[in-house]
Amino acid sequence: MLQTFRPYVRKFPQDGSWLRCALEGAWKPAMSILASIVDAVEAHGRFVERQVARVRNDPKWRDQILKRWRTLRAGASNVTTPTGLKLPRLALPQTNESGEIARYLYGEGLPGEFPFVNGAYPEMYLEGDSAAGISNSKSQIANRKSQIVNPKSKVANRKSEEPTRLFAGLGLADDTNQRFHYLTRQQRSIRLSTAFDGPTLYGLDSDAEGVFGKIGEGGVAIDTVEDMERLYAGFPLGDEHFSVSMTINGPAPVILAMYVAAARRRFGPDTVAKLRGTIQADILKEVQAQNEIIFPLDASLRFLTDMVEFTITHMPRWYPISISGYHIAEAGATPVQQAAYTLSNGFAYVEWFRKRGLDVNQFAPRLSFFLDCGLDIEYLALARVCRKFWAVGMRDVFGANTKGQLFKLHTQTSGRSLIAQEFKNNVTRTAVELMLAYINATNSCHSNSADEPFTTPNEEYVRLAAQAQAILLEESGLFKFMMNALSGSPGMKIVERALEEGILNEFREIDRLGGVRAAIEHRYQRSQIQAAAHRYEQQINDSTRPIIGLNRYRDAGDKAPAVKVIRTPRQKKQLQLDRLMKFKRRHRAETGRALDELSQVVESGGNVFAQLIHTVEHCSLGQITGRLHELVGHYRPSV
Amino acid sequence: MKAAAMSNRQSPIANRPIRLLTAVPICDGHDSAINTINLEFIRHGMEVIYLGYHRSARDIVRAAIQEDVRAIGISSYNGGHVEFFAEVLDLLKKNGAADIGVFGGGGGTITSADAHAMEKKGVGRIFFPGTPLAEMVTFVREAYGRTRKGRLPKGTPNRRPSDYDLARWLTAAEAGSLQIANHKSQIANLTVGVTGPGGAGKTTLIDELALRFLKADGNARLAILSHDPSLMGKGALLGDRATMIYSQDDRVFMRSLATRGQTGGLSQGTARCLQLLKRSGFDLVLVETVGTGQEAMPFGRELADKTILVMSPDYGSRLQLQKIVMLDAADVVVVNKSDLAAAKTAAAEIEQRLALNQRGQKLISTVAKCHRDEGVDALFRLLFP
Helix, strand or coil, X not given: CCCCCCCCCCCCCCCCHHHHHHHHCCCCCCCCHHHHHHHHHHHHHHHHHHHHHHHHHCHHHHHHHHHHHHHHHHHCCEEECCCCCEEECECCCCCCCHHHHHHHHHHHCCCCCCCXXXXXXXXXXXXXXXXXXXXXXXXXXXXXXXXXXXXXXXXCCEXXXXXXXXXXXXXXXXXXXXXXXXXXXXXXXXXXXXEECXXXXXXXXXCCCCCHHHCCCCCECCCCHHHHHHHCCCCCCCCCCEEEEEECCXXXXXXXXHHHHHHHHHHCHHHHHHCCEEECCCHHHHHHHHCCCCCCHHHHHHHHHHHHHHHHHHCCCEECEEEECHHHHHCCCCHHHHHHHHHHHHHHHHHHHHHCCCCHHHHHHHEEEEEEECCCXXXXXXXXXXXXXXXXXXXXXXXXXXXXXXXXXEEEECCCCCCCCCCCHHHHHHHHHHHHHHHCCCCEEECCCXXXXXXXXXXXXXXXXXXXXXXXXXXXXXXXXXECCCCCCHHHHHHHHHHHHHHHHHHHHHHHCCCHHHHHHCCHHHHHHHHHHHHHHHHHHCCCCCCECCCECCCCCCCCCCCCCCCCCHHHHHHHHHHHHHHHHHCHHHHHHHHHHHHHHHHHCCCHHHHHHHHCCCCCHHHHHHHHHHHHCCCCCCC | CCCEEEXXXXXXXXXXXXXXXXXXXXXCCCCHHHHHHHHHHHHCCCEEEECCCCECHHHXXXXXXXXXXXXXXXXXXXXXXXXXXXXXXXXXXXXXXXXXXXXXEECCCCCHHHHHXXXXXXXXXXXXXXXXXXXXXXXXXXXXXCCCCCCCCCCCCCCCCCHHHHHHHHHHHHHCCEEXXXXXXXXXXXXXXXXXXXXXXHHHHHHHHHHHHHHHCCCCCEEEEEEECCCCCCCEEECHHHHCCCCCCCCEEEEEEECCCCCCCCCCCHHHHHHHHXXXXXXXXXXXXXXXXXXXXXXXXXXXXXXXXXXXXXCCCHHHHHCCCHHHHCCEEEECCCCCCCHHHHHHHHHHHHHHHCCCCEEEECCCCCCCCHHHHHHHHHHCX
């Protein structure tokens, strides 16, 4: 196949207009990478059509592709369902027409094959045939699991780790730790996902002015490396089957530095290279939607790149960024906007890292993605289209190898789709969204709890949310026997094409503005998201968007539900302050020096992340962000 | 000080639009709902001063008092609302501004029990998710439609009024019911007018100047009079505060005016408000116009001691440049966003134009969005040698 490597600078217009433009000062020679991505996606479409025509017109090619097709069919292993049905492990289209076969193989690809429309990997949720599974592994987790009497772990022999990953964070580090242990009792593999409280997300200490009420609300309060030790106490951080995800952006480098420091404290320096997990650290979507950026964009990107540079070298199993559409969608974006802004942000990061001299094939496999999954019909195919765009762009524009072409996806069901009225309906909403997420072959998934419109979820609803995933993947036969059982319906394909066109149009618009960074300065993404949010609200208001229990079939007698609200008690908030005060007092002598050393690295252009791992030994989060603010300023909000 | 005399002690603000301040609390970036609600309030003729997200109770209360708003609307999504609303109410009370109403709402994290407790403490109303926007508008009209109960502060504007008194007098001055005698001798400060097209970065530049100003002198005080466009009898979004970082400070008094149909970049009440601010003991008064066009010349000598024209390099062709009349009037021309490709051409063209004027006008290139930008440093030194 022809590997087109496209130039980054667009050609000058041939009609001499470039001269006019240049003279008027309005023409900007540096064109955005997105124009090349658009070209590459369109070129790929033409390539597929050429293959279709070729196999139809050329008997030699036709024979070749039919032979491959027969081999694929014959080669697929079989599975017998409990009802005695014999099925292939891989579902393929029922066609023997060479053109359609070419369209499928080149246009969608088998699961795990370019352009990865059907999945990043060949076997996603299939359960293995043999009794061999991770329970035979020698790892600490497997040992721990085998000691627990859990019949599930005997039954399910998934070939890879289960995709369920549940987000949690409440109160102080000890409370969240307890919740983590509770959650993983119901999981076969230990995949933690951490939510932080407001002060932590904004890089503030719990003793900052006016934040007392926010300590431990909506997430866990982390001020120091000691909190970080408490947060994951009892978990084997360096174990090959343990991974942790941290949802934090503005102060992400400081928080990850605390994690690394905590792991070193507990397991020694050799653990660092084994650490496995993800930190969100997606600063572009913060500017566009979520508003949790604290340093100016240039400084934020520099700190991020330092962290990426460090992890790809020293923590090869770490994902240092999770390029996120979730918050873009939750802020009100349409699914097309979600996909377009997430993908374009992703390409912008790749361009940025490359400019810093990082090797695409080293960092691209360490990029991961995070999308929202709601109830709009676009979600029938959104992730499928994203995988293709990423693969084509990374291969044909950035020259990435196969590992660097994979759009590795974490999905979360839509929080915005959940409502307070008759809130138990939220279980159904989440179930439908989960189904869509798995039809789209997500690599991991968080399902929201029905009580989330009011509170940090109670254990009862967390359990329902977790088990919804188990019901879908383990109890139902939809995903565990056959790969791709639900892909490729006519409707899905129509949605795919519509999405593709929508995303390309967004790319063209962003390119016209000069690329992602320039579009941000024009407030393009923000204004589009806000306009979409406004439309959404109006649609609910005038009932053109039905929300059951809210603007349709509303129960007049529906009262506020009697759900237990989880709050962090005053004494606990006070305890956090006391701990922080003690830490600061104990480290009083070293704090100033540690901050000065950090300043030196910031000013001299060294790797800030590598230094932060030492700084966090003596300084709190707030002390560090305070010093960084002095050096690089504050982010100026865009509204 | 007897420079000012009030013509009317009664509240003069019967027919002016309802002024509200809206914000999202500290450590909370959920601004999707408040953006929609702001638009709805504006559509119904209200003037909304939007303070933005991640704002402390202190910043909110300071702004509400300075802006002399009728009420504060707070949209809270990620917890801690009971404490946060209580802090806002408490600070209002401490500053003698308990007559400013507080209402709010947010995600389902605010339970009905919370709402009940908050309303008991003095919150006007908590709205739950799913509340029709019309219901909020009706509530605001009914609860805050009448003028504030408090009379104008007793006494006369003096050299160092409290934020509260100054804000109330400014309201009267804006409406034209507070006359201030003009005694030049008592003005000891510097008033700088800042104008230029929309999007050139005036607000950012002013905020960066504020940072330098506050750092340079630990006691100095700054006033900012900012303008946003509105039509007569219509609502307006006064959003400059939302993008300001360093001006959220007890030593900065900021007031946002809607132009209410006045053309030229300022409001009808600007001159009166400025007279009052000039006599209120500030070391520097900055006046920001709305984004202006080529013909605008908002500042006469009676308004500002110095004027700055802020431009972006992408003004178009040299011909366009010839039409900008402020280029002849401004004391300082700032080419902001000088990191853009066209900046060098712009600086060269403007320099030629200023040279022709032979008035000793200064040209400075800045990148105000950059922390510690040397161009902004130079501008600050020019204003405060």
